Amino acid sequence: MRETWQLVRRGLQLFTRRGRIILWLYGVSLVLLAALDAAALFLLARVFNLGSIGDSSQIVVNATASTLVLILLLFCLRSALSSVMTYIALRQGAREETLIGNRALATLINPRTELSADGLSDFYNSVDRGPKELVLVIFHAVTVPCEALTAVAIISALVVYQPLTAVIALLYFVVVAIIQQLVLSKRSSDIGEALVKHTDGVYRSLADIQGLRQILHSESVTSALQVTAEARSELTQARAMQTFVSTLPRYFLEVILAVGLLVVGGSTYLIAGAPDALAATSLFVAAGFRLLPIVNRIQALTLAVLAYAPTARLALRRYHTVAMPKYSSPTKTHNIVELRDVSFAYSTAIPETEPGSDVLRQISLELEQGKQYALVGPSGAGKTTLVDLLLGLLVPQSGSIRLRPTIRTAYVPQETFIASLPLRNNVALQWSDEHIQSDRVANALHRAGLQDFTTRIADDTSLDPTALSGGQKQRIGLARALYTDANLYIFDEVTSALDMETERRIYETIDALRGRATVVIVAHRLSTVQRADSVFYLDSGMIAGAGTFAELSDSLPAFRRQIELSQIDLSR
Numbered sequence: 001m002r003e004t005w006q007l008v009r010r011g012l013q014l015f016t017r018r019g020r021i022i023l024w025l026y027g028v029s030l031v032l033l034a035a036l037d038a039a040a041l042f043l044l045a046r047v048f049n050l051g052s053i054g055d056s057s058q059i060v061v062n063a064t065a066s067t068l069v070l071i072l073l074l075f076c077l078r079s080a081l082s083s084v085m086t087y088i089a090l091r092q093g094a095r096e097e098t099l100i101g102n103r104a105l106a107t108l109i110n111p112r113t114e115l116s117a118d119g120l121s122d123f124y125n126s127v128d129r130g131p132k133e134l135v136l137v138i139f140h141a142v143t144v145p146c147e148a149l150t151a152v153a154i155i156s157a158l159v160v161y162q163p164l165t166a167v168i169a170l171l172y173f174v175v176v177a178i179i180q181q182l183v184l185s186k187r188s189s190d191i192g193e194a195l196v197k198h199t200d201g202v203y204r205s206l207a208d209i210q211g212l213r214q215i216l217h218s219e220s221v222t223s224a225l226q227v228t229a230e231a232r233s234e235l236t237q238a239r240a241m242q243t244f245v246s247t248l249p250r251y252f253l254e255v256i257l258a259v260g261l262l263v264v265g266g267s268t269y270l271i272a273g274a275p276d277a278l279a280a281t282s283l284f285v286a287a288g289f290r291l292l293p294i295v296n297r298i299q300a301l302t303l304a305v306l307a308y309a310p311t312a313r314l315a316l317r318r319y320h321t322v323a324m325p326k327y328s329s330p331t332k333t334h335n336i337v338e339l340r341d342v343s344f345a346y347s348t349a350i351p352e353t354e355p356g357s358d359v360l361r362q363i364s365l366e367l368e369q370g371k372q373y374a375l376v377g378p379s380g381a382g383k384t385t386l387v388d389l390l391l392g393l394l395v396p397q398s399g400s401i402r403l404r405p406t407i408r409t410a411y412v413p414q415e416t417f418i419a420s421l422p423l424r425n426n427v428a429l430q431w432s433d434e435h436i437q438s439d440r441v442a443n444a445l446h447r448a449g450l451q452d453f454t455t456r457i458a459d460d461t462s463l464d465p466t467a468l469s470g471g472q473k474q475r476i477g478l479a480r481a482l483y484t485d486a487n488l489y490i491f492d493e494v495t496s497a498l499d500m501e502t503e504r505r506i507y508e509t510i511d512a513l514r515g516r517a518t519v520v521i522v523a524h525r526l527s528t529v530q531r532a533d534s535v536f537y538l539d540s541g542m543i544a545g546a547g548t549f550a551e552l553s554d555s556l557p558a559f560r561r562q563i564e565l566s567q568i569d570l571s572r
Ligand SMILES: Nc1ncnc2c1ncn2[C@@H]1O[C@H](COP(=O)(O)OP(=O)(O)OP(=O)(O)O)[C@@H](O)[C@H]1O
Pocket: 346, 347, 348, 349, 350, 353, 359, 378, 379, 380, 381, 382, 383, 384, 385, 386, 414
């Protein structure tokens, strides 16, 4: 109970002002409805003269036309107000849900946000399911007390006529509610937890299967299908149980009414005798028809709140986002980037690396405007990490990074991400066509060696990453960088999947950037970086040597050995 209250309170802080106002109005309107209910019931009781204890052997109908019209009007007003308010509340709820999800997405999409291990399911939960259930829980949490108030209003109307019946009915409903709560609320909370757990399982295994599509290995496919099938079966069972538990109070409606009649009639009979018992039961039936659906709704809503709460909590999860530091300008005007004594360690532990141990140590380097640099070294040396630092995606634990304020970076990562968008949108990396310049897309594709693809620029079909070759994907990534007007280009292993001839042409394109922009090439194939102005050799997180290709091959035995292995003819 306290947890739910906290959830509602924290959730409300995420609501907009307008959202909170509408929620408040919604609550007020529910109270108003309760008053209308009581008034209608009061009039109805008068019309049928239900209160005339001692004379109830004959129920007198003392209706005037105006009273009947008033009752009718009250009921109409109630229905109209109820539907209008529900409509407004639902619309606003949807708006709040969208905004809460959008805010989560904006945080999650930040590369500096630290995600938990289940990244994909975190995305879905925080952006879609969490906000949906949170808004539901909040609206339900407002509805429940208001419905309870309606019940109280009806009981009060009863009190005016027959205090005894009212007290017995009230006691009876309280007992029914407590029993149902005891039996079902724990069950509902458990179902809520199960829904979160198994949805996570399904999302995760579906993501794995998607990655597995390319590996047509029958054994792994079978085992992946089995895991997903199990997770889905658990999830569908949990969903079915949730539906069952939520409808359970409805099934017992008639039973509750019948038992209630017996309880109210019986106890009044024992306390006040037969004539009063008849009056009491007739009043209870009249009130019960209004009261029971309310009791039923309160039960169903409470159970729903309990079942949704675990998922709703996902929307409130806080993500740790490292703020982008303010970089100062380089000390020398011709430099675009300066790193001084930079050390970096990942906070997450991975096999074979101690958590917190430095992946980069005491890195100092300067990148001049318009020059071409190469970053080489063994796999795992820290090249990609260094690039991420240059891009501001990672923040060093010590040392300083200085970036020119006008820096515009274009980065081609080691693995190209292909969005499910048409080619032109993939190159411009724009989700709408509005800002795409087709001639620039064509030019970028051409420079990236994808001239055959230029005919597809007008094509509206989305690219399927599984239907593209590794080299095609790399070149789309390259075209994406060339499309932008950057002054620092970083290429991380962009030609590893290309044939020699295509690779040579790509490097002609990259060479053409010389003078106009600073270029950093990360490469294992040393033949590709022979013409770089300066080569940094990174080994175990340190710069083991820097200089021109020739200088480095003379001074650094490890580099020389790499050259020999790649059979580069240095005499050329
Ligand atoms: N997100 C991460 N969390 C924890 N450790 C990481 C992370 N990314 C990389 N590492 C570790 O940091 C070290 C350097 O990795 P990095 O990707 O920078 O190497 P690299 O030089 O680019 O290698 P390659 O040539 O294979 O691409 C490795 O030991 C790697 O396991």
